[in-house]
Amino acid sequence: MELFEEALDYLKDENVAVEPVTPGLLEEVFTDDGFLQSPMRTESFSLPEVGIRHVSKARNTSEDMLEKRLVVLRGILNSExxxxxxxxxxxxxxxxxKATAGTSQPVLSCEEIQTVFxxxxxxxALHRDFYxxxxARLEGAMELNEGLESELHQGAFQGLSTEEVQEQGLVAEQGKSHHLLTVGDLFQKLVSQLATYRGYIDNYESAVEVVRRCTQSDPRFRTLAESMRARKGSDSSKSEYTFEALLYKPLDRVTKTTLxxxxxxxxTPPDHHDAPLLQEALRISSSFLSGLNEASQCKKAVTLSKGMxxxxxxxxxxxxxxxxxRSLRHLFLYTDLLLCVKLKGGSLGRHCQYRYCxxxxxxxxxxxxAGExxxxxxTQQRISCMKAKMYQLRQAVRQQRRGLHSRFVDRIHKKLQECELWLLTHSPNLSLDLHSTSGKSHTLxxxxxxxxxxxxxxxxxxxxxxxxTVPPDLLTLTNSCVKxxxxQQPHLESLQSGNADQSLCGTLSVVVHSACGLQEPACMWVRVEVDGFDFFSIREQTHSSLSSLEPxxxxxxxxxxxxxKNLRVVCITQLENCPEDMVVGRGSFKLDPAITKKWKKLNLSMGQLDLTLSVKxxxxxxxxxxxxxxQQLPVFCVPIGVVAQQEGVLVPHVVRSCVKEVERRGLEEEGIYRTSGSAKEIQLLKHSFNTNLREALKGVRSAExxxxxxxxxLYFRDLPEPLVPADLYQSLKKALDLPDxxxxxSALLHILESCPNANRNTLLYLLHHLRRVSEKVExxxxxxxxxxxxxxxxxxRPPAPRVDISEEVVVQVQVVYFYLQCNDLPTPLTSLPLDTEDEQETIM
Structure with missing residues (x-):
């Protein structure tokens, strides 16, 4: 607005007649946000003189628009x-x-510099090219107008009247020069690269976080960040800014492009060459701004051709x-295709480019x-060694940062990044196979x-x-990937900035309780994943449940x-007659370091599926x-207490999975526990339980x-110590002799209660199962x-030495028979009861 008022004052000083301008017009041209207001007057590029205007007061609307268009463009130039x-x-x-980053006392680390800038x-570079x-376009128009003004003055000097000057077309020529001033292509080029702002906007919060943290912790950076001085124009005057205020300028700038x-x-007159170009630029800018206003991080528009x-x-x-x-690649999923490219070069946001793969x-x-x-x-040995090396480097970084800044910190940190990048490339083992109709295939x-x-x-x-299928312009598409x-970069924990107090370091325990919301009965297992440094296993899963609506x-x-910092859960169903497992729900939630040592119960909502779990x-x-x-610890020929402890349960998975499978399809099988299966297949299944529990659970579902x-x-026969401890044998024998x-x-149940937790609950679990089998005796x-x-x-089994085998068998059979007949048989627990908080939180 100030620039426009200065122009009016200038014309009045030159005795040029100026028509009144309505307030509505000023509000239309100059917005309240001041984007077109210029706080400076530059001498390097002056507003063109318009003394020719006094020759005619009857100017048409098109000429008025062109004159006002020049004012708008001048404001844009000053703002740029x-x-x-x-x-x-x-x-x-x-x-x-950057120079101090390699010294013993850096102001900012290399990673922080990369984030801030x-x-x-x-x-x-983008706006300098536009400016x-x-x-140049406006200066060219000014030079042409000055030439026309010179011709006008020469004509007046030669005694020509105003009407004669008009007849010679000098005024028309000046209007034509205004009409020939085109800038639409410049604006189209500018808005076509607006996506450059996307990376800046996504990174903005991280940059501000670094600036704020370093301003508080480092006096050197505070002095720098609180006294930034930017030149206001071509003169020597300067404005003072804080670093954080300057960081906000691009966000403020991109939102005003549409205005x-x-x-x-x-x-701009409708018949002007710029009109269609500016309309297209406005459409692209409005679309980009709409995406920002909707905080849309997942949809970015690329114009392939007209109407597409x-x-x-x-x-x-x-x-x-x-x-x-194996190669680390950047994968882009568009609405109609997958594009795989290789990132080449780039630091601090410049010189990045992609190579088509x-x-x-x-x-x-x-x-x-394709599974796991x-x-x-x-390879597994190399991965284990790399994890151990990363752990040592991480500890070295922590020790250095506890004391004074060391010149070796950045070097150690760089080595940690290299190790983590190697692990990121060589450790993934979950494969996603892609097959196209043309016969091409790729595995991720x-x-x-x-x-x-x-x-x-x-x-x-x-x-x-x-x-x-829409054939893509691969060169254009690949070149647009950077924007x-x-x-912006592979997810490496060593690159993540933030307060260590907001993350967990220690033991995180999760109990997966149950799920509800299935539309039909299914076997289901749950995979639990945490983030952070991958020194240890950060991915575990439950066993498979019995086919049920509420597993x-x-x-x-x-x-x-x-x-x-985050825990993620994926629920997978295992369908019969289908080689692939199916994901039926996934969810995540942020881990709070304030989680108490008591269990906190959570309900995780995943659409139609709700999962109940506890964390500590x-x-x-x-x-x-x-x-x-x-390697996985064996299950067979191992004391049941050891197996239960390593699995974190009271009833081992091998017992639970076999029992549930028999109940699913063997309750009506004649002689289910009397008729033997294939000894070879039994040994194969035993080997699977000892080496790969996941494969064993799949084997249980497919085996006879x-x-x-x-x-x-076989599992119970191979126990090194019997399920009922041998030292209880004599007590059980005496209890059987009681006449009442x-x-x-009472005596037999009391003896049962004296068994260790894993032994007692496993025995009860089996006894209840055998009673359900006996219900189908017919x-x-x-x-x-x-x-x-x-x-x-x-x-x-009795303790050694064994004396009378016939008497031993009688006792063994009678004890089990009595427990199966008991009406007051306790209900087993499959896992330890949790010391939970009173509150139960629901996470959407």
């Missing part, structure tokens, strides 16, 4: 100059800060399996989760099932929506965590991880039911006495 000065001021301390050089182009274009278009739009839905770094091995149209694409593959022993590897589902879910949805990307697990899982956190220093290859029942009997039935029952021919005869010798 001010914005460039602010960006340049913001970048002044970048080089000195991210994309600023690109924004400066120079706009300035500027709207004002410029409203003062393509949007970026998701992107991130994944491991791609190829002939040369491959693409696959979504139309007809087949996606298959085991690493080769040599991920370490997190939650992350895999973040890809598979939108891909499956977009596949259903796509009915045709459209939402993920139960009550299974405890413990994690050793360092830097954990115990902070403590971590022991170094082992660099040797660790007599093989499953035979495996259960009530006294006998079909399966397994009476209570038959079941007692089969299981008695496996569950109860």
């Amino acid at each position: 100059e001010l914005y460039l000065n602010e960006l340049e001021t913001m970048l002044i301390p970048m080089k000195p800060l 991210f994309q600023v050089p690109e924004l400066l 120079q182009g706009l300035k 500027v274009l709207h004002d410029l278009l409203s003062h 739009r393509r949007q970026l839905m998701h992107d991130g770094f994944v491991v791609c399996l190829c002939e040369n091995g 491959w693409h696959m149209p979504l139309f007809g694409l087949r996606v298959r989760w 593959e085991e690493h080769l022993p040599d 590897l991920m370490s997190s099932l939650y992350e895999l589902e973040e890809w598979r879910e939108p891909i499956d949805r977009l596949i259903r929506e796509n009915t045709e 459209l990307r939402m993920t 139960q697990w009550n299974q405890e899982i413990s994690f050793q965590v360092d830097g954990a 956190y115990l902070p403590h220093p971590l022991d170094p991880p082992s660099s040797t290859l660790t 039911v007599n093989v499953v029942s035979g495996t259960l009997k 039935l009530a006294s006998k029952q 079909v399966n021919k397994m009476s209570v006495m038959n079941l007692a005869t089969v299981f008695g010798p496996s569950l109860l």
